[in-house]
Amino acid sequence: MNEGFLANCLFFTANRLSRSVTKIAEEQFAATGLSPMYGYLILLVNGTPGITQKELAEALYVTPSTLTRFIDKLEAKRLVERKVHGKTVQVYSTDKGMELEDTIRQASKNLQSRYREILGEESKQSLNGEIKSASEKLEKK
Amino acid sequence: MNEGFLANCLFFTANRLSRSVTKIAEEQFAATGLSPMYGYLILLVNGTPGITQKELAEALYVTPSTLTRFIDKLEAKRLVERKVHGKTVQVYSTDKGMELEDTIRQASKNLQSRYREILGEESKQSLNGEIKSASEKLEKK
């Protein structure tokens, strides 16, 4: 049972990557006062007024219940607002949310540069591609 | 603002992968009655009696505070036990923990096969390698 044998187990490597990637994203988004997840959520809402929660959940790769919680928080901060429409909920941006647009876009740009800076354009791309295709296969069961 | 633009952001792809990988790991570890994290923790303790919490935290890529919580839980279930030794804490396995060894090893094997089955040996390897090297770079800041 050598230590470090976990370094080759996808369960650990994937979680490890997720944490380091998230950490850097949080640093770059600090300027916005939002976590990256909420930042991107706002970009989506600003750019697609009336987007439904279901669509948001899919775009952000989180479950509907998680998305409900996110919208709860952003609505409490008056950064987005709900409009119930039958059984679906459409989400709209607010003035306050719109004001953040540029700041968030900039953070997003900075973040991408940071990744490129650290990993190199080359391997950033290929990493992303491999991850994407792996996720698809894994989700398909 | 096209939807799906997040599919190329490492922040999302990495988190997505982490969730799908974790889900499959949980399925394969269901037979042990433990989550994969706790399962591997027990393997480490069984295989390295007296390993310190600091070492465990490093091997498992979690913070010391998180590890404290894990050990709390496993100790409550009598699957490991602490022995305080000065300022460090050494962790030892119990009979009950030892009894689980084979089951957990088997789950781990099954898990690796499952990954191989879904991704193919080839891309499982390369994915792992790219992830590992990326994590190292990202952690280095």
Add this chain to the structure above:
DNA sequence: ATTTATATATTGTATGTACAAACAAAATAA
């Protein structure tokens, strides 16, 4: 020997996230 620094572990607190169950609205079948 006393003070200061360093390292390890723990606790308080907070966040992200999921699953299962409940609920409500809409679509389909009878």
Add this chain to the structure above:
DNA sequence: TTATTTTGTTTGTACATACAATATATAAAT
């Protein structure tokens, strides 16, 4: 039309995980 199924959302609950602050113990410096 009424009954049934499906779909979108929400709520209750639980877990993993982190960070910052604290406690405690050893090591180093004076």
